[in-house]
Amino acid sequence: MGMRLIGPVHLVGGQDYNMVYLDWPANDCNTYLVNTGDPLILFDCGCGESLSGILENIREMGWDPRDITHVFLTHAHMPHAGAAEDLRRNDVEVMAGPATAEAVRTGGLATVSYHYHRRFIPVEEVTEMADGEEVELGACVVKALHLPGHSADSVGYEVICDGRRMLFCGDAVRAPGLEQFRDRPDYDADAYLETLKRLLDDPPDVLYPGHGPFCLSKTAHWIGEELKKLLRTRA
Template sequence: MRVSPQIHLVASGNVGFSLTDKFDCNAWLIETGDGLVLFDAGAGRDIASIFAELTTNGLDPADIKHIFLTHAHADHSGGVAPILDQLSRPVTLYAGEEAAARMQSHDETRISLDTARRFGVYPESYRWQGATVDTVLADDAVIHIGEASIRLLKTPGHSADHCSYLVTLSGKTMLVSGDALFAGGTVFLQDIPDCSFTATIATVRRLSNLTFDMFLPGHGAFALKEGMRHVRRAADFAERGLAPPNFGG
């Protein structure tokens, strides 16, 4: 799904637009003028559907040169290993420090997949693979790729390893928020060991100090302009000492 001249939604599951496998997150792809950049990679159960979405939009999957992860939960990172296996050219994988450690551990318990299975989120048959992260990014690190400037922001709360990306491209700034924040100023608190209300509120406050045009979350609706209104709504709750509404609640 092309959402602007250089931005595409190439994966989205049942908690979104049902473009690809039902367990996939929203995976965003940008054209930089120096290869394609993918943000998150879906659950990995049906990479062919993601590649078909690229092809439908006139893009060649072989032109994916970079993958940035927001966090290591299976619906965001499970597609990394299968994508890397299927592409014939080298792809650079980026992640924050904690997400990189979880990916490289290949340990499903570190991404709470055991808990998600117990709650029936994933079938017992689902298996996740980690991957080696080529470039581990510290907070506020900036990467320049073609026309794009990509800044990592630590945004824990949904999980301890969570990061978002502030991307500038062709005069527009977009927040790729992963699961840190969703449309309507909602958040995603859940019963896993490293989900934190306190960290979520700190993340909302941090994001409210940014300026951006487009809002590209990890599930559900997105915004191509006035994206800051979603952060402001969450910040209104935070400033009253309250949790913003829970996503899907």
């Protein structure tokens, strides 16, 4: 099963929605598929063990997973990036910020696979995107925005399609009722503050977080709430 969201965006995986249920505590992230009008592209890909279920969801929605050309990783944490090598072996280009690329190539501490008592399968080849770098795919432009804080390597991808600016923000912004993930080795409150201020300066039209619900309008409210969560515990 999959779910159409706004325009070209579809939810095809996500443990919070039981899209693909895992009986181990991976908290598999939301996996989004964007139909650019030509290639299909993914944002994050789950922990790995859920990939066959995600591909089944894509088939059920009428697409051929062989038409997926790129997966964009928001960061190296296993629930987001664990399936990347499996996708790469099936001719999907893995896109990531430089720090994520380094982490998934080695499969080290930054993938937090120790949380799940699993081994992260290192990704042999990753295409790095610098802060502000854009790539054009079909009718969409995908721009990488480095968003450190939740982890040092966190990146968001701004997708402009049909005049709408959508941000796939990984774990940088979550629904107001959800707690921030902080028990990660490279969590950095100061960097996080700067990231949230930067997002608040120019909020996107739509926010697609890595876990839980989506913010389909008035995203400044969610970003502001995330900022308040951070400031409450820094005081």
